[in-house]
Amino acid sequence: MAKKLPYFDEQLSIAGRTGGSDDIALAAVAGRFIGAHPKLPPVYRLYSRQxxxxxxxxxxxxxxxxxxxxxxxxxxxxxxxxxxxxxxxxxxxxxxxxxxxxxxxxxxxxxxxxxxxxxxxxxxxxxxxxxxxxxxxxxxxxxxxxxxxxxxxxxxxxxxxxxxxxxxxxxxxxxxxxxxxxxxxxxxxxxxxxxxxxxxxxxxxxxWQSAPAWTAEQLKKGRFGRIFADAEIGETAYAWTKLSSVCPGAVKAALKGTSQGRCAVYLNGKAVFRSEAPGGSLYAEIVVPYGDSELIVESVRTGEEWGFELSAAVPDVGFSDAGQQPGAADAVGFKAPYPVEGLREPWLYAGPFVAGDEPEAGGLTRMDRPFGKGGRRTFWRADLPDTWVRPYLENAMYGKWNYPLGVTLYGILRTGLALGEPHYAEYAADFIEQSSRMHEYAIWDAEQYGAPGINHQLTLIDSLDDCGSFGAAMLEAHKYRGLQGAEAAAAHIANYISRKQDRLPDGTLYRTRGTTDFMQNTIWCDDLYMSTPFLVKYAELTGEPAYLDDAAQQFMLYREKLYMPDLQIMHHVYDLKHDKPNGVPWGRGNGWVLFSLTELLAAMPSSHRLRPGLVSFFRELCEGYVRLQGDNGLWHQVLTDPESYEEASCTSMFVYAFARGVRFGWLERPARYAKAALKGWEGLKERCIDKHGNVYGVCRGSGYSFSSRYYKDELTWQLNDTHGIGIVLLAGIEAKELGKFLVESNHQGAEPQRFGSV
The missing domain is CATH 2.60.120 (Jelly Rolls)
Known part of the structure; x- marks a missing residue:
């Protein structure tokens, strides 16, 4: 009969259901997250500046x-x-x-x-x-x-x-x-x-107050004239719609209408009508393929009235109907160029642009960046007073930018690469790119409206939590597949960490403010993860060693404030208000330190002046952590308190770091750490991952306290918390790589003493 484990009955454990395959366990965890959070774009809505x-x-x-x-x-x-x-x-x-x-x-x-x-x-x-x-x-x-x-x-x-x-x-x-x-x-x-x-x-x-509406006088000015009332003579505006056909194959049709102002019409980027006179009739014979075609009306203001009227239909005369599909006259029409909540007509509008700065009509059919230059940049509008189109992230997870999702996506990306299953890596890259490609727009949106509808943490960075973790995952995904906007977003993050983030006189990154008063004037060991992996990866991207130097120096500075030399582990927080550390070795905080140190050492040149000291620090920490591993292979929420719950995220980070330390030769007694890493991974599969890919025992997002009871009793775990999903995946990948390394070492005839004693 199956026994009851702390988080579930052992019958539910994934350990006994994979046939010994770590790949199955990794696929279950990554697949569950992806299935629960499908790819969904932002929602676009109308917004009135009034x-x-x-x-x-x-x-x-x-x-x-x-x-x-x-x-x-x-x-x-x-x-x-x-x-x-x-x-x-x-x-x-x-x-x-x-x-x-x-x-x-x-x-x-x-x-x-x-x-x-x-x-x-x-x-x-x-x-x-x-x-x-x-x-x-x-x-x-x-x-x-x-x-x-x-x-x-x-x-x-x-x-x-x-x-x-x-x-x-x-x-x-x-x-x-x-x-x-x-x-x-x-x-x-x-x-x-x-x-x-x-x-x-x-x-x-x-x-109630009436909704904003055009006056009769404004309506007489034409659609461009009323929307862009402040435009000067000679400036350009655009209207965008889709010309939709439900007929199989191509259908012959005509565009008919009138214009006020010099006008051109583009179908799928190709000009099908152009007038040199300032206004008059508009007519173009066209061939419309099945489905949706992009239609842009470009108009230059030449007078007080400025606009157009346009329809699409099968011509009555003067146009051959050879090959025309039955019912085509009813099957060709305009539809909204993109789904926008609140839009009641099939057109969006952009402008005005001064002569010489107007965008190419073929480059307008997109919803992810503002158009124009400098202070004249703009975005799509509706034919309503002072009403604009804005994107809003309304997904619970997909497309969101926050630090736990950074490590989650890093794990899913690495899972795809490790398993040779590109759909995992593509999911992670697409998720991240939904934020990175909207970065330019989000900055503009915040300038216009005060708070952006998307990317609010990246756009309004005021802490390391807002940027470093997700930024590091973004740069990893950018190496896998170039992401739109990634380098601009990374430059924004690097500028914040290097030039705006608060530092002590010696350069230590710290929190001078926070979302709550108790966070003010504190140093959190978590922040080594919120900063140094990004700095390491940004140094790799730019070739600028100063970023890697900064990352290396932070470990030495944090060691001075947070290291417990007797236990060889770390305090969670140093409180500058009391000028002392808090005395509690929180599991995940310590995990962040060791995880981040492996990221640094893996990228650091052997000649770097701080490398010997950092390798020594890595070994000291590993010695402290390995002594605290529990009988089931897991580490505890409070590392020194075996009565606190077995915690999955810190266990995963110790597994990850030990496995890398063995493979890369950083550890002097590799057999001891190989055994601990493999035992930790088996413990995770047996006690923290169920057969459906759910992850248990991950501590929720923390505050801090000088009392260990806060961490033990109040800082509870959550099911499928994003602080742990990705790092569990990374632990499994490193355990898998460690196993291959040990097998290959045997095949290469390695001397037994190479691995030392357990």
Whole structure:
């Protein structure tokens, strides 16, 4: 009968289900992650600049007293939005008040400001509230007083949950619906909502501000004229659509219309119409293949009215119908050039561009970068007042940029290479490239709108967590397959680490601020992983040794502050506020140190002046860690406390480092470490990986404490935590490589004493 292991019954363990094949175990872990997180692009939505702007902390700055100066003291205003949740969950929010405020979630009061909140607009009040699977209605109630009306509202976790909301009456658009000033407070049951409860009597249009719309005078100016009202004579704008045919094979058709301004039309990059006169009729005979063709209208402003009207159809006369497909007249038409939530017509618009700086029409049919140069760069717009297209990452995982996913993707990439299965490596490369190719756009987006809809951690870097881990994985993927935007993103990261990240006078990287007060003025051993692997790989990319030198020096500096010479392991954190280390050897923090040191040593020239000291440091740490390995082959959450839980991520990093240390000849007693590495990998397969590829026993993201009880009892493990999936894969790959190395060593007739004694 199978026995119960700490995380699951041994009958569920993958160890007994692979026929001794490590490849099967690796494929199960990588395949489970990929299956759970399919490739999905960003969602593109319309956004009105007339709405409330998000700040760098991703909260909306709702300044109703500025927007509606006519509001009187004592009057109420309401703003309403919808927020989608994939599952029932609890979400952190934050509010800073310009006056009294109440937050309603699905018609229930979730937060009400107090007297202190109401008069300190820079103070952040945090609260958590339950949200249901599906749509949730958020209604903010504000009261006008002498201090103002409104507040700064949004996420309480900018790093982990940078939420954006949708306008409930402008389907698909980001933003809020805003009420008119109200003399009487609305009752909860009167609030708008979609939960089927309450009367929702205040959903009527008379209670709310009207949505932005063109005036009759603006409509007369033509579509380019109203969208690009500030364009000068001689400047160029573009409209983009798809010409779609459902007929088999090619179909003959015609484009018909009129234009105001000098006009050209391009079909799949080829000009099919060009006018030299400033306006008039537009006609072109074309052949349309099955499917979607890219159609661009290019127009130069020549007068007050500026635009075009265009249709596609089978001509009535003067055009041979030989070979024409039956029903083709109904089967050719325009469709949106890209799915954009909230778009109600089949056109997008870009411009204006000054003469000589206009982009090539054939290079416009893309959604991943701004167009133009310098301060005149722009992106796609809709035919609505001040309304733009923006991408938003709404996937739980795929395409997200954060540090745990960096090591996850590094592991999946290496798994594909180790197994000779390119689909794993391609998945990792595609995942990373979704961020890297949007880097240029995300920087521009943040400049325009305050907080970007994608890549928020990379774009708004303010810590090593934001950049180093994922950046290192990006550079590994870039070596495998050149990634769009990778080198620009890497330069952005290198500039931050080398020139902006806080350092002590001796150059030590440290945290001068943090998402919580206790993180201020601290040195975390984790940050060796958040910095040095990237610096090593960036030195390789650029050929600049200064980056590798910086990485090497950090290990020597961190050793001075965090090393425990009696145990030959590391403290988790050095707190500069107390001028002492915290005294707790947290497993994963120590794992990051040793893992990162192997990355450095593997790339470091043998002649480097710091290499002897770093090899010695590596050996000392390995000696400390190998003594603490548990009977089951695993290491513990608190390394020196065998009563703390067996932790998978630190075990994986010690396996990884020991195996590399043996293969690369860094360790003086290789047999001892080979045995420990292989035992650790077997322990992971038996006790932490189930037959479905789920990974157990990975500590969740940590804070820090001077108390070991925090790490042991409060810092719990999570199923399939991304802090551990990739490093488990890397451990398995290195164990596999170690096994091959030991076999090859035997075949080569190595002397037994080469491996020393166990």
């Amino acid at each position: 709405g409330f702007r998000r700040m760098e902390d991703c909260r909306y700055d709702i300044r109703l007293h500025d927007r509606f100066p006519e509001i009187r003291d004592g009057e109420y205003m309401y703003v309403w939005a919808k927020l989608w949740m994939d599952q029932d969950t609890t979400v952190p929010f934050s509010l800073s008040c310009y006056g009294p405020a109440t937050v309603y979630i699905n018609r229930s009061a979730a937060f009400a400001s107090n007297l202190n909140d109401d008069v300190f607009p820079d103070r952040k009040a945090y609260f958590r509230t339950a949200l249901r699977q599906g749509w949730n209605d958020i209604v903010l109630e504000f009261v006008k007083t002498g201090t103002g009306c409104g507040g700064k509202f949004g996420t309480g976790s900018v790093k982990g949950f940078p939420l954006h909301v949708l306008n409930p009456k402008l389907e698909g658009q980001e933003g809020w619906r805003c009420s008119k000033p109200q003399p009487v407070r609305w009752r909860p049951e009167e609030l708008p909502g979609s939960d089927g409860q309450g009367s929702g009597t205040k959903e009527d249009a008379d209670s």
